[in-house]
Amino acid sequence: MEKNIVILGLAPQGLALLRAYSIANYNVTAIGCKEDVGIYSKYGDIYVIDSLDSIINIILNKLYGNELIHITSDVILNYLIDHYPELFEKYNFFPKLKDAIVFRDKLNTAKFAQILNVPCPETFRFDDLAYCSKFKFPLIGKWNKTVGKTIFKTVIIDSYEVLEKTKDLPGFSNLIFQQYIFGECESDISYGGYWINGVEQVGIVVQQSRQYAGLASKVEEISNEPANVVRRYANKLLKAMDYSGFVEVECRVDDKTGVVYLIEVNPRACGWIKVLMKNFSHKVLCTNTDSIKVNERRKWINIVRDVRALLYGLKRSPHQFNVSDIFIDYTGHGVKDIFEITDIKPFFMQLKKIMNR
Numbered sequence: 154m155e156k157n158i159v160i161l162g163l164a165p166q167g168l169a170l171l172r173a174y175s176i177a178n179y180n181v182t183a184i185g186c187k188e189d190v191g192i193y194s195k196y197g198d199i200y201v202i203d204s205l206d207s208i209i210n211i212i213l214n215k216l217y218g219n220e221l222i223h224i225t226s227d228v229i230l231n232y233l234i235d236h237y238p239e240l241f242e243k244y245n246f247f248p249k250l251k252d253a254i255v256f257r258d259k260l261n262t263a264k265f266a267q268i269l270n271v272p273c274p275e276t277f278r279f280d281d282l283a284y285c286s287k288f289k290f291p292l293i294g295k296w297n298k299t300v301g302k303t304i305f306k307t308v309i310i311d312s313y314e315v316l317e318k319t320k321d322l323p324g325f326s327n328l329i330f331q332q333y334i335f336g337e338c339e340s341d342i343s344y345g346g347y348w349i350n351g352v353e354q355v356g357i358v359v360q361q362s363r364q365y366a367g368l369a370s371k372v373e374e375i376s377n378e379p380a381n382v383v384r385r386y387a388n389k390l391l392k393a394m395d396y397s398g399f400v401e402v403e404c405r406v407d408d409k410t411g412v413v414y415l416i417e418v419n420p421r422a423c424g425w426i427k428v429l430m431k432n433f434s435h436k437v438l439c440t441n442t443d444s445i446k447v448n449e450r451r452k453w454i455n456i457v458r459d460v461r462a463l464l465y466g467l468k469r470s471p472h473q474f475n476v477s478d479i480f481i482d483y484t485g486h487g488v489k490d491i492f493e494i495t496d497i498k499p500f501f502m503q504l505k506k507i508m509n510r
Contacts, residue, residue, distance in 0.1 A: 162226030163191025165491050166422035173430045177438040190499040205232045222246045225422045227299035247398030248420040256420040269389050273415045274332040291333040334405045338364045344387040344402040351395035355432045363462045370459035374451040382413040427488045428453035452487030
């Protein structure tokens, strides 16, 4: 593997890659914006940018063309595709342009899934809804592509009145609607992996165990039948694309029917990718790190988000609050998002920013 690595985006997923490659003695250049916690890491050669245009200056003036470039940010990925697609021919980007064009676009992903007979919720643009009798409320609204900061990630729409109000939202033309799949937190199951030319190098299926504000605060590895289905979907989609790079395949199990639906594919490392880093370092980077034990059930916890989730759960259902389970979560096997005792500054800077809000 190429020993010169570039990481575009230093949110938690970019930070996880920065640490793994640096510890494996790769030469790492990392680029992040001021809001990214990874810019405070002790590892790598880090550039802090004020605008997306600055990324192009660094690529053109600092890189030699032989680096492997991991794009870990949706915003950066879409910026490069929309404004500088020719760079994908000159430089070795993961994901590849052909993969990113399909999977960055949720409508394209839904169409591709249908071709491969992978179940996906009915997905529409606003104008399509007026001529479609298939949909029924509730729907879930989401952004088709992430091109900048948004006022929400998803929104549930339960009436025509609410649907009409979405036309007043900034960026309305980028909004799509999916048939809502009923399920609890545990119904959200995702595959995360690293692929090269359509071949999986490492991969894992996880289930969300806790959420806060609709975002996962704890995930853990599962190996049941829904997990097998999710892995089959991932294999179908990624082999068909001859995919290269990190990827997350998000699915949801319908509580009413038990059907597993593909929700979306993220062509990059996901927020909880750190749970995969031990095996990635061992199998891909060939470090001396021990691989995961056969019976070890991997977990990931976002400490800041999870504390909020626990406090919220305690307030709502104090009788379900299990102190022993929480103690095991925080003292046993598992990874703690950006917390790393040997590179602690990103975690403390994250806390500082939260307290200053």
